Amino acid sequence: MTAIARRTLIARIATLAIAVAIWFSAPPDPLTVQAWRLFAIFAATIFAVVVGALPILTASVLAIGIAVLTGIIPPAAAYTAFGNSTILLIVVAFEILGLVIRRSPKVKLVHGAAALAGLAAVFCLYEAGEHGGELVY
Secondary structure, three states, X not given: OOHHHHHHHHHHHHHHHHHHHHHHOOOOOOOOHXXXXXXXXXXXXXXXXXXXXXXXXXXXXXXXXXXXXXXXXXXXXXXXXXXXXXXXXXXXXXXXHHHHOOOOHHHHHHHHHHHHHHHHHHHHHHHHHHOOOOOOO
16 A cells, blocks of 8 residues: 555545544534534535545535435435536536546546546436436436
């Protein structure tokens, strides 16, 4: 295992540890359990980006998915931003950026496949946002 891979693994384990510690700790008095757990997801997302455990796009989409799958926020509220064309353009720009900054043809092929998968996922989220959070396919 290389030094970079080891550092990334340690950063991911630390991110998970922080998320679990906040998630299972008692919330402060004015906060509900739902608000406290949403804060745990938010704090872990910011921490993951700052320490380099995950790229910002991956961390943010993962945070949205966790918030919806755990029932903290309803799907319609989570996917509302994806109904905005500006957000879709930002997501597509991040996907295409992965193609531009890499030099190896193999890496470009992998990033191209990831971009296509990402665009398909964004399309599904866009459709879900348009239909009140329900996937229609």
